[in-house]
Amino acid sequence: MPVYFLTDELIFPDPEEALEDGLLALGGDLSVERLKMAYSKGIFPWYSQDSPILWWSPDPRLILFPDKLKISKSLKQVIQKNIHEIKFDTRFEEVVQNCATIERKDQEGTWITNEMEDAYIELHKAGFAHSVETYYEGKLVGGLYGVSLGRVFFGESMFHTQHDTSKVALYHLVGKLKAWNFDFIDAQQETRHIKSLGAESVPRKLFLKMLEKALEYPTKTGKWRLND
Numbered sequence: 001m002p003v004y005f006l007t008d009e010l011i012f013p014d015p016e017e018a019l020e021d022g023l024l025a026l027g028g029d030l031s032v033e034r035l036k037m038a039y040s041k042g043i044f045p046w047y048s049q050d051s052p053i054l055w056w057s058p059d060p061r062l063i064l065f066p067d068k069l070k071i072s073k074s075l076k077q078v079i080q081k082n083i084h085e086i087k088f089d090t091r092f093e094e095v096v097q098n099c100a101t102i103e104r105k106d107q108e109g110t111w112i113t114n115e116m117e118d119a120y121i122e123l124h125k126a127g128f129a130h131s132v133e134t135y136y137e138g139k140l141v142g143g144l145y146g147v148s149l150g151r152v153f154f155g156e157s158m159f160h161t162q163h164d165t166s167k168v169a170l171y172h173l174v175g176k177l178k179a180w181n182f183d184f185i186d187a188q189q190e191t192r193h194i195k196s197l198g199a200e201s202v203p204r205k206l207f208l209k210m211l212e213k214a215l216e217y218p219t220k221t222g223k224w225r226l227n228d
Helices: 032-040 073-081 092-101 114-125 165-179 192-196 204-214
Strands: 004-006 023-027 054-056 061-064 085-088 129-136 139-149 152-160 184-188 200-202
Touching (some): 032 114, 032 139, 061 192, 061 204, 073 165, 085 165, 092 114, 092 129, 092 139, 092 152, 114 129, 129 165, 139 165, 152 165, 184 204, 200 204
Parallel strands (some): 004 023, 152 184
Antiparallel strands (some): 023 054, 061 184, 061 200, 085 129, 139 152
């Protein structure tokens, strides 16, 4: 199958036409409307600084059902200590910047380019992208961000500067999503780390059907709060 080249026209090819590795298209832009359309079709951008914008829809797809989050004994102990403060959507830009710059084992560089940072900040301002932040003694020490449409949260990236603080953010995000009856978190691509937290792989065809059903519900736009 060919890789599609996107123009200024706001359109995407069928995700089922992606290559074996999940690559579907290149080009286009990262406007709020294009990103919303991409996520609603099970497509997301992922590329490096020196590359054109690449759009992906992998098969299988990694998802996390809120009821299936696995909490290790050590993480449970951290949560029970109640030493962290959790906030939503108060320092979105800093969370994205930390995700972009934090050093990761066995990874050189980052896929969160300056262009990507700006795009998700605009998506946040439009009310569709959200952050969860973990604080210790007033300092931001971990967090995550992603996109919300309907009853799906599309996880983008996590970071921590203290042990388990990104997982603490995820724990509280899952609690919020369960209270709001969200269907699942899209973790996009398979990683050992996310699978250890209870995520599972589903065929893309099934994922797209689940996504279509979840998008029948209204999107919770605007700034999220812990106690909403």
